[in-house]
Amino acid sequence: MSLKRSLINIxxxxxxxxKEIFSSFDTVLTDCDGVIWSSADVIKGAKEALDLIRSKGKKLFYYSNNSTRSREMFKSSIMKFGFHCKNEDIISTTFLTAYYLKSINFNKKAYVIGSIGLCKELELVGIKHTSVGPDVLNIKESIYEYVDSFQPDPEIGAVVIGYDIHISLPKLIKASSYLxxxxxxxxxxxxxQSYPLTRKDVVLPAVGSIVAAIQAVDNRKPFIIGKPExxxxxxxRKEVHVEAKRTLMIGDRLNTDxxxxxxCGFQTLxxxxxxxxxxxxxxxxxSKTKEDKDLIPDFYIESIGHLVNILNL
Structure with a gap:
């Protein structure tokens, strides 16, 4: 079947x-928040849809840009929502970050701006890292006193940025100095750039804001792990041997999923x-630009739960 980018309601x-579409892929990747659940509520029919996908012999992976959880932590969350899940079903940016550093034989210490989930994944592959949590400026000292007292760790060989609710000026100073x-x-x-909120009058900056602040100082581009990279x-390809053209990506965001x-050359829903x-x-x-055309999915559907009727045909 020849597919073109347009608004096709599957x-x-x-x-x-x-039937031809669903026989054209072997692997399915699905985003989580906004696709199979929304905030604390499971999307109606999502569990049944994923079970049906598996029952038809498709490999299914949960792929999230969330950088606060390890795969084990993700598994616990996913199973609490009632979904079938094993660690190897999860593709998280924390896991991929650790995998990347291990794959290039990184053997130094990582300065981490992030959370415990990222650290857990680094530890699983034997990568040393700094601790996470608050690193604040004592209000009684000037910034120059802080700078004079900072002693860079000579073991640091990488600065790794994830989401950090404790982001602070001292952390930005350390990251920029190492870089x-x-x-x-x-x-x-x-x-x-930001995380979705139910409140529309508040904006919650995400990892991109931290990265942008450090880039502005050091004029260096990071190696970016997660979607849309x-x-x-x-x-x-290396670990699961998937074929790109026989893979489907399901998501709710155009500029990531x-x-x-x-x-990647996947089909997109x-x-x-x-x-x-x-x-x-x-x-x-x-739009006539390639950048905009690349954001247009092959197919759309109101909800992943609507796949149940389709897959039961």
């Missing part, structure tokens, strides 16, 4: 086309239960 296609040395690697779990495809799928609305894609259809 639930409205003839049965023969649907002033050209031999120190710069790695970011992802560059998401394609490092996960390297892991999938769908763009990632497009860049947008669900409308998360960040992206149908009118967002309709606007892109009018």
């Amino acid at each position: 639930a409205k296609l003839p049965l023969k086309d649907v 002033n040395r050209p031999d120190v690697l710069f790695v970011a779990t992802n560059t998401d 394609t490092y996960a495809l390297e892991w999938l 769908i763009l990632f799928g497009t860049r 947008l669900v409308l239960t998360g960040v992206t609305k149908l009118e967002d894609v309709e606007k892109l259809l009018k």
Whole structure:
């Protein structure tokens, strides 16, 4: 079946086309928040849809840009929602970051701006790292006193950035100082700009804001692990032996999930239960730029739960 980027509602296609589409992929990657759950609520029919995908012999992976949890922590969360899950079913930016550093034989110490989940994954592959948590400036001392007292750790060979609720000026100083040395690697779990909130009058900055602050100082680009960058495809090819053109990416964000799928050569399915609305894609259809066209999914569906009726045909 020849597929083109346009607004195709997979639930409205003839049965023969649907069967052809679902026989054209062996592997499914699904985002989590906004796709199979929203905040603390499971999307109706999501569990049944994923069970049906597995029952048809497809490999299924949960792929999240969330950089606060290890795979073990992700598994606990996913299973609490009632979904079937094993550690090896999870592709997280924390896991991929550790995998990347191990794959390049990194044997120094990482300065981590992030959370415990990232540290746990680094520890699992034997990578030394700094501790996480608050690192604040004593209000009684001036910034210059702090700078004079800072003694850089000579063992640091990488600065690794994930989401950190304790981000502070001392952390930015340390990260920027280490990256002033050209031999120190710069790695970011992802560059998401903000996290979705139910409140529309508040913006919650994400990892991308931390990365941007450090980039502004050191004028260095990080190696970015998560969506929409394609490092996960390297892991999938090497460890799972997937074929890109026979892989489906399901997501709710155009600039992460769908763009990632497009860049990897995957088929893409947008669900409308998360960040992206149908009118967002309709606007892109009018654009003539490749950058905008790459954000357009192959298919869309109102909810992943609507796949149940399709897959039961």
